[in-house]
Amino acid sequence: MIWDTHAHLDDPRYREDFEHVLENMKNAQISRVTNIGYDLPSSQHSVELAHRYDFIYAAVGVHPHDAEGVTAETWETLLQLAKDEKVIGWGEIGLDYYRDLSPRSIQQEIFIQQIELANQAGLPIIIHNREAHGDLLKIVQEHPPKYGGVFHCYSGSWEMAKVVLNLGFYISFAGPLTYKNNRQTVEVASKVPLDRFFVETDSPYLPPEPYRGKRNEPTYVREVAAKIAELRQLSLEEVAQQSFQNAIRLFRVQG
Template identity: 35%
Template sequence: MPEPLPVPVVDAHTHLDACGAKEPGDVSTMVDRAAAAGVTRVITVADDLAAARWAARASTWDDRVFAAVAIHPTRTSDFGAADRAEIERLAAGPRVVAIGETGLDYYWDYAPPDAQQAAFRWHIDLARRVGKPLMIHCRDAYEDVLRILDEEGAPEPVVFHCFSGDAAIARRCVAAGYVLSFAGSVTFRNAAALRAAAELVPDGQLLVETDAPFLTPHPYRGRPNEPYCAAYTIRDLADLRGVSVAELAAAVTATAERVFRLPA
């Protein structure tokens, strides 16, 4: 376990179910582990309809857990009216704090681009209608994601989860007012372009996440990831940005509270 952070932080994007949590006790045990490291609140995120139902339920089991619901772009081949109605119903829940993760993924060939783009546009509209942040998954698709946000009119705010672009893309996102969330991949020593992007994002547009169980931070890359590991990423980013751990932790906590409307 990492040394506890001097200021508590929020894991802005995790998948507690994929980490192995099933029941209320599992969730509380996992969040207890995170809290011991200074990661005192988490947002558990859905990627399909079953996960969306589970995330919405799990957010009611522990006051430290919040949820985001959407259909992942790779699962949009048959995104029909019944799916949209259920996501919209879940999105209205008081502990559902974002619409996500949605967006575009051109790396995997699981859903055609036209289906992904249609679903993305629908989720943008949903975020606007329910007044909640849009949480974006983007892989090999930044040009189309940014174009569609412009065409549809981006809701406020927009969060790029697990940001993976370079400094040029980061500057465009920052200029548009978007929030960039960095996962354990930013700590990888072969991620020079991503680390350069993380250096330039203003405090008020920076979040930290685990995307657990994926992308465990250095030096534990390849091992199972959990929300407590956000503490490693915070420490690495603080060193990269030349600030104290307490200063960065306070900044990302304030941003998470503002973006997701979490109680202070």
């Protein structure tokens, strides 16, 4: 029983075969998926999906790419969505200095505002961090989330991971963990405490080996879990169970 803690199943790439993707997931014993919002429409879609399928949970929030378009109405609507019983996290939020689709100062401002909104809503945060390690750590240290959070698709070093863990965050691994020569992420996955990690796909992005070049889907989270099992000399079942229990703990849902 594996929980894909970060996916985007409302993406148009699933439009043609959505039910088939879900069937594949069930056959592979992927028992839960968290569908992640990245702007207001996707957050609304996430909540709608979560109500259509009992095994799907939702997160709501605004990705740093979309930070420049936020209005007061955006926050008001997201706070209303956050009251829904199937919403378990606020995200994905954070900083992205790789694409820089919104000015960095605005990204930082919107990130801080969303930490405060997550605190108000009583939700953990789901963090997107791309090439913004220093500024992001500074913000979460100065504006700590009251209900914890997770660094999704972790890409930093072990030295940074130790800081992240000391701040109480969880670390989530996705398809890049399986890529050849990804020594930095492999080191983190080999050392992270077993009670502080998740597995995810970030579907439809970042498919693991051997599916690179194809559309990712929740079924493939097994490859990420299998890589951790290999690194830690554990069974796939042990990794699946541990990551599942970790998610239950952070997101405060029933097993």
